[in-house]
Amino acid sequence: MTDKQDEQADRNTRHQERMERKKNVVDEKIARADQDKGLILVNTGNGKGKSSSGFGMVARALGHNMQVGVVQFIKGSYSTGEEAFFRRFPEVQYHVMGEGFTWETQDRNRDTEMALHAWQKAQVMLQDPTINLVLLDEINIALKYKYIPIDEVIHALANKPFMQHVILTGRGARTELIEIADTVTEMKEIKHAFKAGIRAQQGVEL
Amino acid sequence: MTDKQDEQADRNTRHQERMERKKNVVDEKIARADQDKGLILVNTGNGKGKSSSGFGMVARALGHNMQVGVVQFIKGSYSTGEEAFFRRFPEVQYHVMGEGFTWETQDRNRDTEMALHAWQKAQVMLQDPTINLVLLDEINIALKYKYIPIDEVIHALANKPFMQHVILTGRGARTELIEIADTVTEMKEIKHAFKAGIRAQQGVEL
Numbered sequence: 001m002t003d004k005q006d007e008q009a010d011r012n013t014r015h016q017e018r019m020e021r022k023k024n025v026v027d028e029k030i031a032r033a034d035q036d037k038g039l040i041l042v043n044t045g046n047g048k049g050k051s052s053s054g055f056g057m058v059a060r061a062l063g064h065n066m067q068v069g070v071v072q073f074i075k076g077s078y079s080t081g082e083e084a085f086f087r088r089f090p091e092v093q094y095h096v097m098g099e100g101f102t103w104e105t106q107d108r109n110r111d112t113e114m115a116l117h118a119w120q121k122a123q124v125m126l127q128d129p130t131i132n133l134v135l136l137d138e139i140n141i142a143l144k145y146k147y148i149p150i151d152e153v154i155h156a157l158a159n160k161p162f163m164q165h166v167i168l169t170g171r172g173a174r175t176e177l178i179e180i181a182d183t184v185t186e187m188k189e190i191k192h193a194f195k196a197g198i199r200a201q202q203g204v205e206l
Numbered sequence: 207m208t209d210k211q212d213e214q215a216d217r218n219t220r221h222q223e224r225m226e227r228k229k230n231v232v233d234e235k236i237a238r239a240d241q242d243k244g245l246i247l248v249n250t251g252n253g254k255g256k257s258s259s260g261f262g263m264v265a266r267a268l269g270h271n272m273q274v275g276v277v278q279f280i281k282g283s284y285s286t287g288e289e290a291f292f293r294r295f296p297e298v299q300y301h302v303m304g305e306g307f308t309w310e311t312q313d314r315n316r317d318t319e320m321a322l323h324a325w326q327k328a329q330v331m332l333q334d335p336t337i338n339l340v341l342l343d344e345i346n347i348a349l350k351y352k353y354i355p356i357d358e359v360i361h362a363l364a365n366k367p368f369m370q371h372v373i374l375t376g377r378g379a380r381t382e383l384i385e386i387a388d389t390v391t392e393m394k395e396i397k398h399a400f401k402a403g404i405r406a407q408q409g410v411e412l
Contacts, residue, residue: 033404041254048247048391049262052266056259059265059291060408061287063287081268081269082262085265085266107222108217178397182397184396185254186253186394190391191388191390193245197239197241198243199242201242201371203263
């Protein structure tokens with residue numbers, strides 16, 4: 001063998017050893033994780049991906065022929081790609097809270113009324129064992145502004161069907177929610193195109 | 207008016223003022239962001255949501271009747287919900303790299319060969335202006351292990367069709383990639399069900 005071949009062979013052996021160790025660690029972890037359970041997931045933080053990750057899980061669930069419920073607590077005046085797309089599927093119950101972002105409406109009473117109406121729709125889903133996954137998109141905003149009582153949300157999550165997954169998104173997730181959640185991710189903005197003067201793009205933000 | 211009604215009215219007025227200020231700030235930012243551009247997005251970090259956020263954007267794009275390309279650089283032996291779901295759509299070109307996670311195969315030569323094959327598929331998509339959005343799922347892992355040359359990836363991204371969006375996911379994103387990206391999000395793990403002994407769940411991780 002040439003020196004170069006030698007070096008390459010060494011590298012491959014080291015790689016194999018490293019991967020074997022990694023496989024052992026991963027296999028052990030997998031063996032320890034042996035429970036099934038409907039999860040409460042929270043996507044929060046100031047970065048991109050909180051809602052889109054929720055919609056990715058909706059797609060995943062549909063791939064397993066699951067039934068899905070979606071309630072969007074905040075809606076712009078534009079129609080979104082995710083709404084146009086997921087409304088096509090009979091397995092998806094889709095409810096969008098009426099009219100505008102909170103800072104566009106500036107009417108606390110009307111916002112509260114609409115948020116509570118959306119929350120009623122969500123509560124029905126959270127009591128229905130035939131719905132396998134529920135996405136409460138941007139509910140954290142409604143909780144932050146106290147449009148919806150946090151106690152009611154915690155109570156509904158504590159009493160949901162055991163195998164039902166629930167995803168709650170939006171920045172500024174309440175501590176009470178983080179405490180009872182199984183998986184919490186902070187989407188942290190490292191860079192955002194918007195700040196460089198690029199507006200929201202179809203397929204990405206819309 | 208009673209004291210309670212007074213208090214409520216005050217609260218609503220304060221809310222309205224706060225929201226008006228917020229609307230002004232947001233409106234100004236929106237006015238400044240007036241460019242359209244295909245974006246390079248990177249989802250990295252140790253938390254959940256990197257891939258699912260990418261698949262959420264795929265759904266969004268399909269809602270706008272866009273054409274989509276997906277290359278998954280890492281695949282387990284199980285079939286995933288996202289693959290089962292998105293393969294249903296003729297608007298989606300879907301390529302999955304053959305066989306197992308890297309720590310399951312432990313063969314660097316074979317892994318490199320497969321990663322390069324997947325990268326060839328990706329390169330074709332990155333030169334095709336009829337594809338509006340390309341998801342390179344878990345490519346960061348392939349770049350981290352140097353299965354794919356980072357220079358080639360940077361070059362391909364720099365020369366992609368102007369309006370094409372590209373999403374690159376996986377932990378440990380290379381600095382070179384973060385530098386040229388428009389939007390970078392770090393998915394940070396705050397809590398994960400897996401660590402509490404709950405295995406990967408259909409619709410959530412699978």
